[in-house]
Amino acid sequence: MKFKTADVDMLHGPLTKKLLLFTLPIALSSILQQLFNAADTAVVGYFGNKDALAAVGTNTEIVALIVTVSSGLSIGANILVANLIGKNRKNEIPSAVKTSVVLSVLIGALGLALGQFLAEPLLRLIQAPDSILRDAVLYLRIYMLGYPFLLLYDFGSAILRARGDSRYPFFALVFSGIANIGLNLFFVIVFRMGVAGVAIATGISNMLSALIVLRRLMKENRAYPESPKLRFSLRGTGEILKTGIPSAVQGAVFCFANIFVQASVNGFGETAIAGSTVAMNFEYFTYYIITAFGQTATTFTGQNHAAGQRERCRKILWLCLLLSTVCSSIPIFTIVLFRNFFSGLLTPDPAVIESAGVRILCILLFEPICNLYEIPAGALRGSGHALYPALSTMIGTCAFRIIWICTVFRANPTLPMLYHAFPLSWAVTILLVGGGFLVIRCAQKAKQKSEEKQNGTSG
Numbered sequence: 001m002k003f004k005t006a007d008v009d010m011l012h013g014p015l016t017k018k019l020l021l022f023t024l025p026i027a028l029s030s031i032l033q034q035l036f037n038a039a040d041t042a043v044v045g046y047f048g049n050k051d052a053l054a055a056v057g058t059n060t061e062i063v064a065l066i067v068t069v070s071s072g073l074s075i076g077a078n079i080l081v082a083n084l085i086g087k088n089r090k091n092e093i094p095s096a097v098k099t100s101v102v103l104s105v106l107i108g109a110l111g112l113a114l115g116q117f118l119a120e121p122l123l124r125l126i127q128a129p130d131s132i133l134r135d136a137v138l139y140l141r142i143y144m145l146g147y148p149f150l151l152l153y154d155f156g157s158a159i160l161r162a163r164g165d166s167r168y169p170f171f172a173l174v175f176s177g178i179a180n181i182g183l184n185l186f187f188v189i190v191f192r193m194g195v196a197g198v199a200i201a202t203g204i205s206n207m208l209s210a211l212i213v214l215r216r217l218m219k220e221n222r223a224y225p226e227s228p229k230l231r232f233s234l235r236g237t238g239e240i241l242k243t244g245i246p247s248a249v250q251g252a253v254f255c256f257a258n259i260f261v262q263a264s265v266n267g268f269g270e271t272a273i274a275g276s277t278v279a280m281n282f283e284y285f286t287y288y289i290i291t292a293f294g295q296t297a298t299t300f301t302g303q304n305h306a307a308g309q310r311e312r313c314r315k316i317l318w319l320c321l322l323l324s325t326v327c328s329s330i331p332i333f334t335i336v337l338f339r340n341f342f343s344g345l346l347t348p349d350p351a352v353i354e355s356a357g358v359r360i361l362c363i364l365l366f367e368p369i370c371n372l373y374e375i376p377a378g379a380l381r382g383s384g385h386a387l388y389p390a391l392s393t394m395i396g397t398c399a400f401r402i403i404w405i406c407t408v409f410r411a412n413p414t415l416p417m418l419y420h421a422f423p424l425s426w427a428v429t430i431l432l433v434g435g436g437f438l439v440i441r442c443a444q445k446a447k448q449k450s451e452e453k454q455n456g457t458s459g
Contacts, residue, residue, distance in 0.1 A: 010300045011309065015319055019296055023323075025166035027292035029157065030071070031285050032173040042346045043184040043198055050349060054270040055135035055195050057277025058128045061262045062140060064284060065255035066111070066147065069248045070154045073107070075295070076244025078158035079302070080236060097159055097217060099236035104155035108148025115144025126263035129270065135195040142196060146203030149210035156213035172212040180205035246386035249394070251291070257398040257425070264405055264418050272415060275355025278346045283364050286332045290370050293324035294378035301382025313379070321375045329368045336365050355415075362419035369426050373433040380437060388436050396429030 010018065044052040077100040084092050119140040120133075128136050157169030180201050187197025258280075265276045297320040304312045335342050343356040373396075377389035404421040 011304060011312075015300075015312075015315055016323070019293075019300065019316070019319055019323060022166070022299070023292045023296045025170045026161070026295055027289045029166075029170050029173050030288035030292060032170070032177050043181075043188050044195065046348065047185075047188050050270050050274055050352070051132050052135060052194050053277065053347065053352075054129070054273040055132040056139055056198065057273050057280075058123065058126070058132065058136050058262065058266060059140050059143070060277050060280050061126075061255055061258040062122065063143065064280075065252055065259065066144075067150070068251035068255050070147075070151050072248025072251045073151070073240070073244040074104075074154040074158035075247040075298075076240035076242065077103075077155045078162045078299075079243050080239045081159050081162035095233055096236050099233040100155045100159055100240060101152065101214070101217070103237055103240060104151040105148055108151040111147040111151070112144055115147060116141055119144065126259055127266045129266060129273075132270065132273075139195045139199045142199035143202060146206040149203075149206040152210040153206065153213050156210065156217050159217065160213065168216055169213060172209045175212065176205040176209035179208055243381075243386060246390040247381065249390040253390075253394045253398040257401040260398075260402055260405065261418065261421065264409065264413075265415070267413075268415060271349075271351050272355050274347065274349070274352040275343075275357075276359055278343050278352060278356040279359035279364065281346065282335050282342060282360065283367065286328055286335070286364070286367060287370065289328040289331070290324055290367075290374050293320045293327070293371075294374040296320060297375050297378030298382040301379045305383045313383070317375065317379045320378070321371055324375055325368055325371045328371065332364055332367055336360055358415055359419055362416055363422045366423035366426065369423070369430065372430045373426070376437040377433050380433075380440065383440075385440055388440070389433055392432035392436060393429055396432045397425045400425040400428050 120137045183201035187193045300316045339360045343353040401421045
């Protein structure tokens with residue numbers, strides 16, 4: 001196997017086409033992962049009952065948290081391997097790949113065990129109604145059995161993308177996604193397994209995608225017969241976690257805050273839960289477009305910042321902002337305008353469709369403003385400032401929503417008032433991330449001028 005420095009030359013030439021080509025497979029891969037859960041929702045919505053839909057739906061934010069943390073951690077593996085390729089230290093790549101695989105399995109096994117013990121307490125914590133608690137716990141426990149495979153796929157696909165292969169992970173998800181839908185229908189319609197059936201189908205699909213990617217990695221590593229035996233590198237682990245943990249935290253705080261919101265939604269009964277579940281699927285689909293451009297901003301900024309190309313970094317920021325806003329706004333406004341039609345694809349219940357429409361108008365309509373903090377946050381990570389965006393998101397999103405629920409929503413406990421917490425928290429996060437971005441950029445400019453002045457004096 002021959003590693004390429006990159007399928008896309010990020011340091012030279014026009015940027016627009018390269019940014020789009022790099023982002024598209026990332027966005028589609030994330031959307032396909034979320035489709036696993038949407039397929040569960042659609043199947044139980046049409047072939048199960050409202051309680052089964054609510055049981056799967058009350059897990060939506062928990063599953064999103066799991067997927068987000070997994071994806072965030074894998075960014076560390078992506079950057080580690082990409083740096084080795086860029087520095088032409090190819091002899092270290094097999095060790096980095098093996099360390100990433102072992103780390104993903106270890107974290108996955110820990111998550112699997114914790115999932116079995118914490119499923120019921122977690123669902124009770126978010127006040128899942130007693131009428132659906134048993135099925136909700138069953139779904140989450142079965143889902144967590146496949147968590148090691150989810151992590152293995154994310155780490156494996158991150159490594160493949162680091163060497164410029166973004167298509168193979170995407171095709172692996174296409175194959176497993178088709179299998180997921182078929183297995184959903186098979187288990188639910190033929191065996192009438194309900195919630196357990198869709199959970200098992202999702203677990204098998206995660207296993208298929210992981211095995212496909214792992215097979216690819218093993219095939220590539222055989223090109224290094226001189227590579228060392230499988231070993232767990234503490235140094236490589238540290239490099240992965242150094243970048244992966246802040247990235248995971250930044251994404252996870254959204255989901256954590258949403259879990260807190262889900263507890264409030266659960267208080268409105270099964271119809272509200274089911275409607276919220278339907279609407280959340282659309283929110284995540286479109287939000288993955290935004291986060292994909294954020295990852296692109298991180299990667300492109302990282303290479304150009306290291307090369308000292310500050311002007312190109314600014315172009316990357318503004319182009320990613322423009323492209324992400326356009327690409328995310330088109331599907332968002334389409335779904336908002338035809339919300340009843342799109343909601344009807346996931347459930348035939350008129351009351352659930354109406355409830356979903358309330359959330360779509362209160363939250364999804366305003367989602368394009370998320371570009372104003374996700375893209376600058378991506379640029380900050382690329383320039384070596386991964387911790388600040390994570391802290392800003394934690395305060396602006398998580399803390400604000402919890403305070404809103406405990407004060408404003410408690411005084412006026414309606415669904416619209418609960419949902420208003422989302423766009424308002426986005427506005428607060430924009431101010432925090434944007435303000436920090438400007439301060440850091442000014443500090444970088446001052447440092448650069450100081451260095452140039454010193455060089456001029458010494459010359």
